Amino acid sequence: MALFQPDHTFLCYRDVSAKFLREQGIDALLLDIDNTLAPYEQPTPDAQIRAWLQSLSDAGIRVAFLSNNHAERVELFNKELGLPVRYDAYKPLPRQAKLMVKRLGAERRRAALMGDQIFTDVLCAHLAGLRAFLVPPIVDRTDRGTRFKRKMERKILKRYYKKHTNAPDIRGGSPLTKEYTKA
Numbered sequence: 613m614a615l616f617q618p619d620h621t622f623l624c625y626r627d628v629s630a631k632f633l634r635e636q637g638i639d640a641l642l643l644d645i646d647n648t649l650a651p652y653e654q655p656t657p658d659a660q661i662r663a664w665l666q667s668l669s670d671a672g673i674r675v676a677f678l679s680n681n682h683a684e685r686v687e688l689f690n691k692e693l694g695l696p697v698r699y700d701a702y703k704p705l706p707r708q709a710k711l712m713v714k715r716l717g718a719e720r721r722r723a724a725l726m727g728d729q730i731f732t733d734v735l736c737a738h739l740a741g742l743r744a745f746l747v748p749p750i751v752d753r754t755d756r757g758t759r760f761k762r763k764m765e766r767k768i769l770k771r772y773y774k775k776h777t778n779a780p781d782i783r784g785g786s787p788l789t790k791e792y793t794k795a
């Protein structure tokens with residue numbers, strides 16, 4: 613069960629600051645894209661995402677994308693950013709995460725992976741020996757498979773919040789949802 617427990621939860625990616633990463637001894641951050649930084653439907657990074665990424669790189673934090681999505685989506689999203697990317701990463705398999713940390717010239721014990729899926733991103737992080745940061749999905753799917761997964765995730769998070777009573781509670785969803793879903 614420890615493999616499924618995040619190390620930190622955040623209401624949204626913007627809450628992860630360079631200062632926090634430094635305090636945690638982290639100098640490399642691997643990022644999931646879909647529903648972590650932007651919904652599936654958003655093809656390119658908005659100004660807020662770009663500003664946040666810039667603030668990390670200004671502080672010397674090395675950043676890369678690690679996505680299970682395909683080349684077309686990931687490369688278009690990264691077009692203006694030019695960050696190291698791995699698409700078709702097959703998370704939770706840890707291989708591509710390990711390779712990416714190496715490619716960044718970082719150490720796994722000083723690296724973290726941030727994503728919105730416990731059974732994909734958190735598990736991948738721990739299998740690769742990285743810290744796991746979890747955010748709620750920005751625009752969640754509502755199909756049966758996803759609903760079942762969320763039920764399992766809630767059980768894991770219940771345990772997490774019993775231990776981490778001061779951690780931001782992500783079970784209410786993402787504050788970014790309303791920015792992306794028009795009424």
Ligand SMILES: [Mg+2]
Nearest residue numbers: 644646647728
């Ligand atoms: Mg995702």
